[in-house]
Amino acid sequence: DGGITQSPKYLFRKEGQNVTLSCEQNLNHDAMYWYRQDPGQGLRLIYYSHIVNDFQKGDIAEGYSVSREKKESFPLTVTSAQKNPTAFYLCASSTQGGAGYGYTFGSGTRLTVV
Amino acid sequence: KQEVTQIPAALSVPEGENLVLNCSFTDSAIYNLQWFRQDPGKGLTSLLLIQSSQREQTSGRLNASLDKSSGRSTLYIAASQPGDSATYLCAVSGSGGSGSARQLTFGSGTQLTVLP
Secondary structure, X not given: OOOEEEEOOEEEEOOOOOEEEEEEEOOOOOEEEXXXXXXXXXXXXXXXXXXXXXXXXXXXXXOEEEOOOEOOEOOEEEOOOOOOOOEEEEEEEEOOOOHHHOEEEOOOEEEEEO | OOOEEEEOOEEEEXXXXXXXXXXXXXXXXXXXXXXXXXXXXXXXXXXXXXXXXXXXXXXXXXEEEXXXXXXXXXXXXXXXXXXXXXXEEEEEEEOOOOHHHHOEEEOOXXXXXXXX
16 A cells, blocks of 8 residues: 555653654655644644755744655654654655645654653 | 734634634735644644645645735634544745745644544
């Protein structure tokens, strides 16, 4: 079955530590996205990529980094510069670099700072 | 900058009722509008996608309408069931020519509870 796999489902980070969230898709989608969701709020865009080896900052990119070395993979690193990283992180993909073609979302990673 | 508002933030109804969820957006120059469903602790499931040239879309008991000129969309759920309990999110994309301009802007959602 085609879809997006995010791992791990739950992640705990110590103060000052970098952590990496995995996102893999087998839908052959060109575009991939990372969103952050805080309680009672909508999704905010962190980074997006429309093609391999290229990515762009979203609305809240500070303290995050990404890479897009393969079409199938778009990992997100939450760095120690992100002061409030506790949130629910969602990865998504679409067939083209535009929302008109429908998005597929992963099941999310819940990150908690301990 | 596009802003999307969803009212009400939470809604509780008895099973069998028809209900309407509202979404408004500040910039009418959109490419499309989507409604998503999110179950607790889960990702998003796309329900309906309305292109800017369309007025409505239907899927089963769901009907979504779009009025671009007034910056409004409604999601109508007929004969609600306890299984419809979830958070419903509305999202719009811009109409800019490049892909970067077409990113989704989300509302904060309506949390729906259907009581048996």
